[in-house]
Amino acid sequence: MSHPVNPIMSVDNPQVAVEHLNLFYGAAQALIDVSFGIPKSQVTALIGPSGCGKSTFLRCINRMNDLVEGLRVEGLITIDGENINDPALDVIELRRKVGMVFQKWNPFPKSIYENVIYGLRIAGIKERSVLEQAAEQSLKKAALWDEVKDRLHQSAMGLSGGQMQRLCIARAVAVKPEIILMDEPCSALDPRSTARIEQLIRELRDEYTIIIVTHNMQQAARISDYTAYMYLGELIEYGPTQKLFTVPERKETEEYITGRFG
Amino acid sequence: MLTKKFLRQGEPYVWATSLALSMILFIVFLLLYVVLANGILVFWPKEVSQVTMTDGGLVLGEEIRQEKDPAGGGKRFQFKVGNRDLYGLDFKWVDARMVKTFSRPEDVYVLERQEHGNFYGFLRELQTPGLVIPAEKSMSLQMARDVIEPQRAEVSKIEKQIATLNRKVEYSNSRLARLRYKKEGATPAAAAVRAEIEEFKTEFDRLVGILNGKRTIVAANVAVLVDANGREKTIALADIVRCYQPNAMSWLEKCSYYMIRIKELLVAEPRESNTEGGLFPAIFGTIMLVFMMSILSFPVGVIAGIYLREYAKEGYLVKTVRIAVNNLAGIPSIVYGIFGLGFFVYGVGGQIDQLFFAENLPTPTFGTGGILWASLTLGLLTVPVVIVATEEALGSIPPGIREGSQALAATKFQTLTRILLPMASPGILTGFILAMARAAGEVAPLMITGVVKLAPALPLDTIFPYLHLDRKFMHLGFHIYDIGFQSPNVEAAKPMVYVTTLLLILIVIIMTSTAIFLRNRMRERFSVADL
Numbered sequence: 001m002s003h004p005v006n007p008i009m010s011v012d013n014p015q016v017a018v019e020h021l022n023l024f025y026g027a028a029q030a031l032i033d034v035s036f037g038i039p040k041s042q043v044t045a046l047i048g049p050s051g052c053g054k055s056t057f058l059r060c061i062n063r064m065n066d067l068v069e070g071l072r073v074e075g076l077i078t079i080d081g082e083n084i085n086d087p088a089l090d091v092i093e094l095r096r097k098v099g100m101v102f103q104k105w106n107p108f109p110k111s112i113y114e115n116v117i118y119g120l121r122i123a124g125i126k127e128r129s130v131l132e133q134a135a136e137q138s139l140k141k142a143a144l145w146d147e148v149k150d151r152l153h154q155s156a157m158g159l160s161g162g163q164m165q166r167l168c169i170a171r172a173v174a175v176k177p178e179i180i181l182m183d184e185p186c187s188a189l190d191p192r193s194t195a196r197i198e199q200l201i202r203e204l205r206d207e208y209t210i211i212i213v214t215h216n217m218q219q220a221a222r223i224s225d226y227t228a229y230m231y232l233g234e235l236i237e238y239g240p241t242q243k244l245f246t247v248p249e250r251k252e253t254e255e256y257i258t259g260r261f262g
Numbered sequence: 263m264l265t266k267k268f269l270r271q272g273e274p275y276v277w278a279t280s281l282a283l284s285m286i287l288f289i290v291f292l293l294l295y296v297v298l299a300n301g302i303l304v305f306w307p308k309e310v311s312q313v314t315m316t317d318g319g320l321v322l323g324e325e326i327r328q329e330k331d332p333a334g335g336g337k338r339f340q341f342k343v344g345n346r347d348l349y350g351l352d353f354k355w356v357d358a359r360m361v362k363t364f365s366r367p368e369d370v371y372v373l374e375r376q377e378h379g380n381f382y383g384f385l386r387e388l389q390t391p392g393l394v395i396p397a398e399k400s401m402s403l404q405m406a407r408d409v410i411e412p413q414r415a416e417v418s419k420i421e422k423q424i425a426t427l428n429r430k431v432e433y434s435n436s437r438l439a440r441l442r443y444k445k446e447g448a449t450p451a452a453a454a455v456r457a458e459i460e461e462f463k464t465e466f467d468r469l470v471g472i473l474n475g476k477r478t479i480v481a482a483n484v485a486v487l488v489d490a491n492g493r494e495k496t497i498a499l500a501d502i503v504r505c506y507q508p509n510a511m512s513w514l515e516k517c518s519y520y521m522i523r524i525k526e527l528l529v530a531e532p533r534e535s536n537t538e539g540g541l542f543p544a545i546f547g548t549i550m551l552v553f554m555m556s557i558l559s560f561p562v563g564v565i566a567g568i569y570l571r572e573y574a575k576e577g578y579l580v581k582t583v584r585i586a587v588n589n590l591a592g593i594p595s596i597v598y599g600i601f602g603l604g605f606f607v608y609g610v611g612g613q614i615d616q617l618f619f620a621e622n623l624p625t626p627t628f629g630t631g632g633i634l635w636a637s638l639t640l641g642l643l644t645v646p647v648v649i650v651a652t653e654e655a656l657g658s659i660p661p662g663i664r665e666g667s668q669a670l671a672a673t674k675f676q677t678l679t680r681i682l683l684p685m686a687s688p689g690i691l692t693g694f695i696l697a698m699a700r701a702a703g704e705v706a707p708l709m710i711t712g713v714v715k716l717a718p719a720l721p722l723d724t725i726f727p728y729l730h731l732d733r734k735f736m737h738l739g740f741h742i743y744d745i746g747f748q749s750p751n752v753e754a755a756k757p758m759v760y761v762t763t764l765l766l767i768l769i770v771i772i773m774t775s776t777a778i779f780l781r782n783r784m785r786e787r788f789s790v791a792d793l
Contacts, residue, residue, distance in 0.1 A: 064669060069576075092671050100669040106662035108681055109788040119670035122680070157789065168666070175670060 011226070015040040015209050016061060016179065021075035023056060023065075023233075030056050032233045034075075038226070043201060043210045045224035045241065047217055049256070053233040054213045055103075058181050061211065062098040063091050079179070096123070099172035103184040105164040107156040107171075112139075112148050115156045115167055119175035134174050142170035143200050162193025169200065173208075180204070182212040186219065198223050217257055221245050229253045297767065301760035305523035307508040307516050310370045310382055312490060313341070313356055314363045321356055322370065322382045322490035331357065342754075344372075344380035345489055352379055353753050368510045371403055371487065374503040379534060379754060381497065383487040389496075391482045403485055403505050413480050414500045420473045424466065429725050431462045436622060443621030503533075527761065536715060536745045537755040541765060543717055547735035548702060548769060550721060551637055555701045559641030560648055560694060567652025567690075572678060584653075590646040599707030602639030607631055607711060627732050631712030633721045634731035639711045640704060644697035651693020655686035660790060685788045691781040695774050702770045705739040713740045715748070738766040 014037025023031035031053045038044050046054040059065045060077060063084060077084050084094055096119075107115050114121075116135045125131060135152070139145040144166045148159070156167055165185055172180055182201070186194040201210060201223050214220050220227050221241060228238040229252075237244060237253040248254045268274070313321040323343035331338045337358040346352050373381040385397040388406055400406065434455055441452040483499045506519060530540025570587075574580045611628035619627035628634070659682055667677040683690075705713075714734040721733040742762045749755040 062669060064665060067665070067668065092673060095669060095671040102662055102665065102669075104662050106660070106666035108663065108666070109685060109790050118667070118680075119672075122670060122672045122676050155787075171666075171670065 011037045011039045013040070014038055015080060016211070017076075017078045019076040019078075021057070021060065021073070021077060023053075023060065023074075024072045025068075026070050030233050031060075034230075034233075034235045036228060036235055036238045038209065038211060040209050041206060042225040043205050043212060043223055044226040044228065045220035046211065046213045046228050046230060047215070047220050047256075048230035048236075050215065052230045054230050055183050057230070058100075058183055058211060058213050061179070061181055062095050062100055064100065066091065096175055097177055098179045098181060099175060099177035100181040101165070101168050101172055101183065101185050103187055105161065105168050105188075107159070107164050107167050109155065109157060111153045112156045112159070112167060113152040116170050116174050118171060123175065138170040138174035139167075141173050141204065142166045143196065143203075144170055160193075162189050162196060165189060165193070165197060166200065169197070169204075173204070177208065179209040179211065182210060184213050184215060187215065194219075217245075229256060231256070294767075297760055297763050300757070301764035304757040304761050305520050305527070307372070307506060307511060307519050309366055309508050310372060311341070312365045312367050312370070313339075313361055314365070315356075315360050316362050317360070320490035321354060323354065324382075326353070328358075335359065342380070344382045345378075345495070347378040348489060348493055348495060352751065366509045369507065370509055371505055371507055373403075373487070373497065373505045374538070375497065376501045376503060376533065379538070379751075381487065381489075381495065383489040383495065386486045386488050386494065389484050389486065402507075403502075406483075406485065407499050407502050407505060410480060410483050410499050413476065417473065417476050417480060417500070420469055420476065424469050424473065426725065427462055427466055427469065429719065431459060431466070433725065434459050434462065439621040527765070532716065535750060536741065537749060537751055537758055541738065541741065541762060543720060544736040544738045544741045544762070545765065545769065546720055546722075547633070547713075547717070548738045548766070549773075551633060551640065551708075551735065551737060552698055552702050552773065554633065554637035555640040555644065556694070556698060558637055559645045559697070562641075563645040563648025563693070563697075564652050564690060566645070567649040568656065568678065568683075570649065571653045571656040572674070572682075587646045587649050591650075594706075595643055595704055596706040598639055598643045599710045602635055602642070602707060602711045603631070606635040606638050611635060630732075631710065631734060632732040633712055633735045636708050636712040636735070639707050640701045643704065643707065644701050647697045647700065648690070648693045651696070652686065652690050655689025655693075656682055658689065659685050663790065684784075685790070688781045688785040688788065691777055691784065695777045695781070698777065699770055699774050702766070702773065703739060705737070705743060708737055708740055713737045715740070715744045738762055738769070742766065 016038040018037070019035050021031055021034040022029065034053075034057060046058065048054050056065070060073060061079075061084070065071050065073065073085060079094075079097065082089065108118065110118070113135050116138050117125075117131045120131055120134055125134075136145065136149075139148065144163060147163060148167075151158075156164065159167060169180075169185075186197050189197065198219065201212065204210060205225075212220075212224065224241045226239065227241040227244045229236045229244065229248075231252060237248060237250045239249070244253065245257055248257065308324040310322060311325055315321065321341055321343060323341035326340040326342055328337050328339045330336075335357070339356045339358065339361075341354050341356060342352055343349060343354045344352055367384075369384055371381075371383060371385055373383075375381060385400070385403055387397055388395045388400045388403075438447075438452060438455045438459070441447055441449065441455065446452055477500075480500045481498045484496050485499055485502075486494060486496050488494050504522070506515075508516075511519070526540050528540065528545065529542050531542060532544075533539035566587075570580060570584065574583075607630060611626070611630065611632075614628040615623060615626055663681060663685070664677055667681050668674070672680070712734050714736065717734050717736045719730070719733060721730050721735050722728065723730070742759055745755040745762070746752070746759040
């Protein structure tokens, strides 16, 4: 099954450009010939039914898939023109540039402060003033500062789920990435916490390129500038969110977003 | 119908589980009870009874127990009558039918002596050069003994100095032997060592002279005692370790006596082929052994566990290794002992002797059992427990934590040291606790890798090079076996067996509860139960 290349699948000056990406788990193919460009300082949402490969795709961008045994990637992904699968590229540098927030919040069993500055400590930054400033800034960006400023040195395990997820966002922001990947960050949260994080994503858009996987189409419509619809490992349609949700070009997309399928 | 419903509810299974638990608890408590009941009152001063027999004879001693006479007839009593130098045996059975009266004479003395065990009897007189004081006019025996205590302490101080000197001579001799072996026997260095030895020898002779003089003076102070039947016994005051009149002691005096004995147990050296005196060398040996075992085996175990879980590629080889490691725990400990003897003692130790201590050969230095080899053998025995615990602890960390750390640009190694190891530490410590408890209680492999019933010196002392890893050592577990089953005077050693067992259990409990306390604190700190 091959689709004609959708003209909107390419944007001008993409920050992340994906060309003919194929991904295999052993013999099974999880991504089939995915090509598109992701614009800078915009929120791009990946939607599609469970198992369509959107998370797998997301994890290709910071090479988290390296940790998975028996996984093979073909094709090209470039960030600012640089091939991220180049063997000469330092994956640590890449991950410093591309942060990630996971579906299930995963703060470390350390204090709130230590969680936020973990990435900086890893990068070898030792000056207290720098760390403290970074912690405050990041927590403010993650809209968590007011809630935790009085207990920075208490364990992060005492926070609520929504707070923990915002802490994970603060942690990702602290290393000053250019791109933040979000893998269904709200799927385990209550509506209130979800709303807070959605608002946060909108605020972060000016500074960072955000790529978010979600199975919630309303969420995608609310927060994203561009949306990609994936199905069974293929990119079916990609375009400005408003257009994709109002006048989808492809029938499959329309069926999915109107709830007749998926 | 009703039974079916009953079974389905699961009640009987709950009972079965609780039954299993209560059985285990019962056995554990029974063991603790036996040890405590027999061990805790060993040092409590027992009252001394005097039995008048129907044939007119008298028996003086502590009543140990009564039982049915196996030869038929009525009851019989066992008495600890002491006075081994007079009677040959410390214990005596008394037929209940032969007993006319029991009494508790107030003035009976119990003497703990340097030799021949306890003496039970009455004081007749004190003798000091040129003076004989009959018992009625004299001070108490304890006071008399206290009077000569400073002199006696001086004697034992000189004895200690001589022992230290001996060890210094030994060390110098070995240095000389080394020089001679290197064909440097005629160099100034060797001459210096020789001069040193000469110096030591002069000092030795001087000390022996002083010692003999003091000993004669001290030995002139004696007490004349009589046993129940009037047999006289002269005992030098300096030979009395402790004396007391149990029938006249108040409760408070008994308590203080008890505390003194406990202190002796913990800090003094053993006497009388280990049936009396303290257990300090064995306590020290046990703790040092466990400590060295931990230092030698835990790092290796943790590193091996990390490799198996974090770095080794999962496959048949790793699976086989894992099964092998798990099965290592099932090998009888004596097999480890034999391996330790063959590999560490004869193999590695033999090589070390060839290379570094050739001058002493054929006398082995490291090529014979010692605390280093025993620790390594025990380390080998406990390392599987540590490996398995490390692996499990790392394996139980949620994968999201690893990803979270690596997504923040941490390397695998940074993730390991900063996140995974702290989080795994409670589980790893649990492995340590199990390993330590096992090592502290293990005896069989030690018996062929360096434990002895009486070590002349501790493996750690103030003589260069301070830590003597080649030395043999004493151990509480072996001590139990030795005094319980190898002692020439089993009946007299019995209380000591219980005391030693109690002490060993206490030490294990103290060591493991410290570790458990640490673990629980870490568990609190690194718990991710909320995730």
